[in-house]
Amino acid sequence: MTQPTREKILDAVFTLVYIKGYNGTSMSMILEACNIPKGSLYHCFASKKAMVLAVLKERIAPRMDQFYDLEHHCNDHEIDTLIAAVLKVADKQELLQYGCPLNRLNQEMSPVDTDFSHEINIIYEKLKYKIIHLLSNSNLQKDVNIDSLSEYIIATVWGALSLSPQQSSKARYLQTVSHLISYLNTIKSDIDHSV
Amino acid sequence: MTQPTREKILDAVFTLVYIKGYNGTSMSMILEACNIPKGSLYHCFASKKAMVLAVLKERIAPRMDQFYDLEHHCNDHEIDTLIAAVLKVADKQELLQYGCPLNRLNQEMSPVDTDFSHEINIIYEKLKYKIIHLLSNSNLQKDVNIDSLSEYIIATVWGALSLSPQQSSKARYLQTVSHLISYLNTIKSDIDHSV
DNA sequence: TAATAATTAGACCGGTTGGTCTAATTATTA
DNA sequence: TAATAATTAGACCAACCGGTCTAATTATTA
Numbered sequence: 377m378t379q380p381t382r383e384k385i386l387d388a389v390f391t392l393v394y395i396k397g398y399n400g401t402s403m404s405m406i407l408e409a410c411n412i413p414k415g416s417l418y419h420c421f422a423s424k425k426a427m428v429l430a431v432l433k434e435r436i437a438p439r440m441d442q443f444y445d446l447e448h449h450c451n452d453h454e455i456d457t458l459i460a461a462v463l464k465v466a467d468k469q470e471l472l473q474y475g476c477p478l479n480r481l482n483q484e485m486s487p488v489d490t491d492f493s494h495e496i497n498i499i500y501e502k503l504k505y506k507i508i509h510l511l512s513n514s515n516l517q518k519d520v521n522i523d524s525l526s527e528y529i530i531a532t533v534w535g536a537l538s539l540s541p542q543q544s545s546k547a548r549y550l551q552t553v554s555h556l557i558s559y560l561n562t563i564k565s566d567i568d569h570s571v
Numbered sequence: 572m573t574q575p576t577r578e579k580i581l582d583a584v585f586t587l588v589y590i591k592g593y594n595g596t597s598m599s600m601i602l603e604a605c606n607i608p609k610g611s612l613y614h615c616f617a618s619k620k621a622m623v624l625a626v627l628k629e630r631i632a633p634r635m636d637q638f639y640d641l642e643h644h645c646n647d648h649e650i651d652t653l654i655a656a657v658l659k660v661a662d663k664q665e666l667l668q669y670g671c672p673l674n675r676l677n678q679e680m681s682p683v684d685t686d687f688s689h690e691i692n693i694i695y696e697k698l699k700y701k702i703i704h705l706l707s708n709s710n711l712q713k714d715v716n717i718d719s720l721s722e723y724i725i726a727t728v729w730g731a732l733s734l735s736p737q738q739s740s741k742a743r744y745l746q747t748v749s750h751l752i753s754y755l756n757t758i759k760s761d762i763d764h765s766v
Numbered sequence: 767t768a769a770t771a772a773t774t775a776g777a778c779c780g781g782t783t784g785g786t787c788t789a790a791t792t793a794t795t796a
Numbered sequence: 797t798a799a800t801a802a803t804t805a806g807a808c809c810a811a812c813c814g815g816t817c818t819a820a821t822t823a824t825t826a
Contacts, residue, residue, distance in 0.1 A: 395682050399594035403814060413775045480678055483733055484592055487669055497737045524746035527734060531747055535730025538678055539722060540695045542688045551719035552726055559754040598784055608805045
């Protein structure tokens with residue numbers, strides 16, 4: 377059985393908007409990519425905006441979950457779980473090339489449309505609190521601010537992925553985040569009970 | 572004497588493209604913001620693209636210089652000069668709200684237009700080597716990779732500025748980069764000859 | 767099989783896009 | 797002041813934008 381129309385549209389729109397941006401993607405481009413008539417598209421979605429908001433909820437949000445949903449092995453320090461997640465990003469070619477899809481849409485749409493900024497914020501907060509949750513169960517040095525550390529990790533990965541894509545490569549990403557990893561190792565409690 | 576037409580256009584285009592993006596900014600918006608007729612605009616610039624490339628060279632590039640052109644006081648460690656530059660970013664409201672203009676244009680245009688990615692890369696490299704130059708004159712721990720450290724600093728600041736603008740504030744930025752600053756202090760050579 | 771609902775098909779719409787072009791006006795130089 | 801160049805002014809253009817609408821077709825249910 378072939379993919380339902382709605383799902384096919386969401387996939388195509390995700391890819392187009394990811395690479396070309398919201399304003400850089402036209403309905404005709406979407407129609408061509410999906411190879412469906414206009415009637416079918418507007419039967420599924422009321423407008424272009426509704427369509428991309430659905431992409432946020434049904435394509436981008438799950439991706440954000442996926443990348444920070446590492447299971448914790450009980451012999452590791454929680455920080456090592458986080459480091460593994462950061463390193464895993466390097467295996468996704470499209471992330472290295474185009475950056476984080478949430479961050480991209482955030483930068484383009486948040487300043488000009490509150491419906492977008494609201495939806496993006498929900499996804500961002502969920503990601504942030506997942507990291508906070510992991511950190512709060514871990515042995516860290518006393519004076520570490522877990523909330524800002526969580527944001528710092530996200531900011532660093534987003535930033536590392538957005539450096540001039542002309543030179544984007546796995547090696548460069550890993551070199552850049554090696555400093556984050558050094559810092560995270562610094563932050564572990566000296567008395568590590570988990571080993 | 573009033574501002575020359577060309578400069579007036581570049582200022583208006585910078586602001587519009589900074590906030591709305593390239594594809595979110597139309598010629599009619601620019602015309603209205605400048606309050607000049609179309610003939611004058613196309614007399615100065617051959618096309619919208621040429622106009623925004625000029626904005627990159629004549630508005631964005633100087634801004635990037637400005638923000639990392641801190642003079643080094645000889646009683647400081649070079650790392651402290653860098654930290655001061657990172658902190659100074661917090662005083663520019665528009666940076667906190669909309670992020671780095673170079674990074675924004677980079678994310679929107681680099682994947683779809685090599686003329687943009689080329690120009691952006693030149694500005695990025697200049698910034699990077701300015702930081703490398705500062706770092707190479709400083710007393711750091713032996714095993715520090717200066718090249719990737721330079722990119723890490725840029726990535727972190729860019730990332731910290733791009734976190735969900737719904738909540739952007741000076742306090743949040745400072746909290747986020749406090750981790751970068753901790754890390755940078757870590758990296759100073761234990762034997763600091765500059766004090 | 768008949769009736770009904772869901773989907774497909776694409777012509778069509780007013781508005782806007784980036785861009786051109788000619789004519790009038792202003793500034794500069796001879 | 798006359799001649800020439802630079803600039804201003806905005807009507808106009810084809811192409812494209814996001815979106816609507818009616819009719820035909822296909823799936824589903826009775």
